[in-house]
Amino acid sequence: MVNFADNTAPDSQAKAGGWWSDVWLGLWTTLVGMRITLKYFFKKPVTVQYPEERMPIPDRYRGIHYLEQEKCIYCFQCARACPVDCITMEAVRHGKELEWISFSVDYNRCMFCELCTYPCPKDCIHEGKEFALVTYDRKELIHDLLTYRGLSDEAKVRLAEAEKEKAAKEAAKAAKAAAAAKPAAAAKPASAPGAGDAAAPPAS
């Protein structure tokens, strides 16, 4: 057992070097300490004034998601991978084009595990560097990741082109059919619109 009383006993002080040595050590250690604090006084503060400046965020930080919507093929892999089922998505397919209705992440549940990003075949869902999630209402924590709803402009163009192509094909087919039907039409002009109707169903 340690005898604490010994620390302050006069003879222990005497052993340390005597009275004048104590006086000198008291002064000297204070000066050394003051030198150290002075060194820190002139160092730059490490404080980051948060709203105005921010800490550098590492590249692999797992923050709020962002979605490259053009790439997404609505395959549900991310929603399936999510351990807490926080991803909800809804879209309508028009052939290859997608008409988006919703793609939301519920940050009440999301734990930023990044498991949603790995199975994505198109590498289109990512976790970004944004971390501030403070809201006044929990409802606001359900984030919609869509940058647009419905069809994208490109998809609209492509769809329109496809329509046009289809229409052109149909027109060509109809023309072909009409050309084939011409001799018959000469014989039976009343049946020509009926031939046009017959050509349309296979095209659609």
Place this chain on the structure above:
Amino acid sequence: MSASLALSLWLQSARLQQQTGAALGSTTAPDSNWTLDLLEWVRTSWLSTKLAGLAGMDQAPALPTWAAAAIGAGIAVGIVIGFVSVVAMFSIWLERRVAGRIQSRIGPNRVGPFGLLQSLADGVKLLLKEDIIPSGADRKLFVLAPALVMASALAMFAAVPMADGAGFTDINLGVLFIVGISALATIGVIMAGWSSNNKWALYGAMREAAQVVSYEVPLGISLLVPVIVGGTLELGAASRLQSGWGGSCWFLFQNPFVLPAFVLYFIAALAENKRAPFDLPESESELVAGFHTEYSGIRFSFFFLEEYAAMFLMSAVGTALFLGGWNFPGIDLLKGGWLIAAQLAVFVVKSMFLVLLMIWIRWTLPRMRVDQVMVMGYKYLTPLSLICVVGASVWEVWAAVPFHERPIWMQLFTPVLVFGVCAVLGAMLRKQAIESAAQPTTRSRIAPRAHAAAH
């Protein structure tokens, strides 16, 4: 309330000055004591003529002395309260900024430029807070304690000469007055601790009492050294004695024993003001907040302001008696109002430098134990201050003539000694810094890989 207490103390000090001046046949009484001018001005000013006009008299009768004294003292106390508050608030700001920088932080920087108005904002907040008096408290003492503490801080200003002829009253027993009044704050602290009906508050008050009783001794004795050197207890006269050499002939450079006495005075002043490493009366790790545990709002702010005002005042006394008061190289070249302004600035800057030193020490040293504080006071400071007194007396008796009539080697001996000591200590600190930087023994420098390999 504290204002009225300060007022009465101020009046007492004025009376003391008159009495002692008359008794000693004082010839050093300054001819430009502006408090007496103020009194005279109040007596004959437009206020009295206005009052006379209201009363329907053509000729304004001079105000009775007591009324003039009351009005004049009211104005003077108003000035003092304003000055003390501004100085204390600036010191609080300085403390928080310096603490921040020493801890690699920034400190308050939002309210006003560099956060200078932070103390004002805090003061307004404290004013608006609920004023709680515990149900078990001794109400009268509880209310009186912060007022008494504040009054002692304000009253100490009465005898501090900020510039030649601009002090309130240059009492010719100024040192005695200041030592006495500074101990008055302790009574307030003990009252606060006792009346709070709280064990921690009482512990804090008891510690304060023990500490002040112990450290008054070295404080007073080390103050005797400049008194011996100057041969006066009057702070203004002492400051005047320190001019020469272009204004740099401070007591610190007049006698080799003044430097150790100054160090001793500074340490004792730290203990008197309950500053770290002697902040046992309010040590928050043991006593919650010590004697002001139960105080809140404006009463707490009184204690808070008093701490910083007392720091400034102790520094001011140190400045006046050790560091040459308002004297500074080259200040003699100025004239009239500029001289007064420059003297005021020099005095305040010197005092603020000592306050900065107190803050610096606070954020350097850890708090001492109660027994260590007692050991330091009685076994180290008191004998050392006695040695200084004896040494200074021997030196003065040996020199036998006033400072400026001594041989030149004697005049230059102390400055050379002081600068030599500073240079040697600086060189030693530099050497120690280099050595400690070269030593890779601190725990934080263990290589993480080696640490991992050990497991």
